[in-house]
Amino acid sequence: MSPPASTIRCAGCGYAAEPDDPYPFRCPRAGTDDTDHVMTRVLGLAATSFPRGGEENPFLRYRALMHSCHVATARGFSDARYRRLVASLDDSVAGVDGHGFAVTPFFRSRELSEALGLSPAGGVWVKDETGSVSGSHKGRHLMGVLIHLAVMEEAGLLDSGDRRDLAIASCGNAALAAAVVARAGGWRLTVFVPADADPAIVGRLGDLGAEVVACPREPGERGDPAYLRLRERLAGGALPFTTQGNENGLAIEGGETLGYELATAIAALPGGLDHLIIQVGGGALASSCVQALREAVTLGALDRLPRIHTVQTSGAHPLERAYGRVRVMLPPEPGPEAVRQAMAEATAHRSAFMQPWEEAPHSVATGILDDETYDWRAVVEGMLTTGGRPLVVSEELLLEANRLAVSATGIRADPTGSAGLAGLLELRRSGAIGDTDRAAVLFTGIQR
């Protein structure tokens, strides 16, 4: 048996999971020191080329980059057998949610481009995730994990008759996506939610068969209580069906399908893309996009990376704070080696850079209120290497961006889903984006 064409390694300490490890989700050394341990799928580049297929399902189109596909191939599965497995899981998702995964639209919005005063040579492009499974991009992270578990069972490395429970902490899109995808795969799921979670979402989670556990904030407790309860359940043996890379590094790989779609679309744009503005909560979305675009460049499918900018709310911006702490260690125009060294330092001393936000934050953009940016390291590095910046936007700007997003495109994004546009408005007004620049935003979540 030849080794798989990718490995799962900790970006913090270098630990590599065994190829037949069914749970290569979290670094076993995480929590034992101050290093930022995140398991990351590392492609064996010699054995890989960027897929050019036309399949509608991104998990089929980009399967040549997926660790689950590499494991299946190494275990002797034919391509047809892997495709059948993915297609059958996707049929089950469609059975639960009405439709399965499909490449999402990416288009230049004339209305948004004009509203921002960009010339015909420049403009605003929108990647619309609101029609994806369960109404957001979150299902991508979890479908990747589900496919991995299914391959492990079919390869005989996991016993389908003796499944552990899945668990997640979320009160919104991630929880809904997890409930849909877990149900499609026939897995039991527990969702830890804050005490004030939206009753409509809690009801829907119950309808989807998830066990919902409300988690009040205990006096004096630091950090998100739902996340703390999740950690306890994981310590008891549940599997992390989360969209946070530090808990489940494979969740990032599933999210990369969004970035691969972007890379494919950008490569076809004469002139490419200058800026990508991404709203950040736990950081998995931005981390997935950074990794996917970087892989596309390395594999020769894309000429250059756009500048990656991030958006958080004035209510909580732990990523911007961490970025500032790394930035001061660097010269004004840092080269790749200076960035590499600064990031190595930050990775080895996580608590000096990323700290949970002190107060319970509030914002109209409820999906990006995480106390902590769990996937901060990859995102800070992505901004530093591309010359992007972390933006902190006001409530007024989030609301203005949402009104503009809906009226200009007709897409019913919610304020979290259109928060990237708030960042773009800020960049444009500060003069950081010129008339001929080409910028993209991700409309990630639908109004509920």
Ligand SMILES: Cc1ncc(COP(=O)(O)O)c(C=O)c1O
């Ligand atoms: C609609 C939407 N967009 C963006 C995000 C941010 O994603 P991440 O937490 O991976 O940074 C979230 C997170 O919940 C979300 O629900």
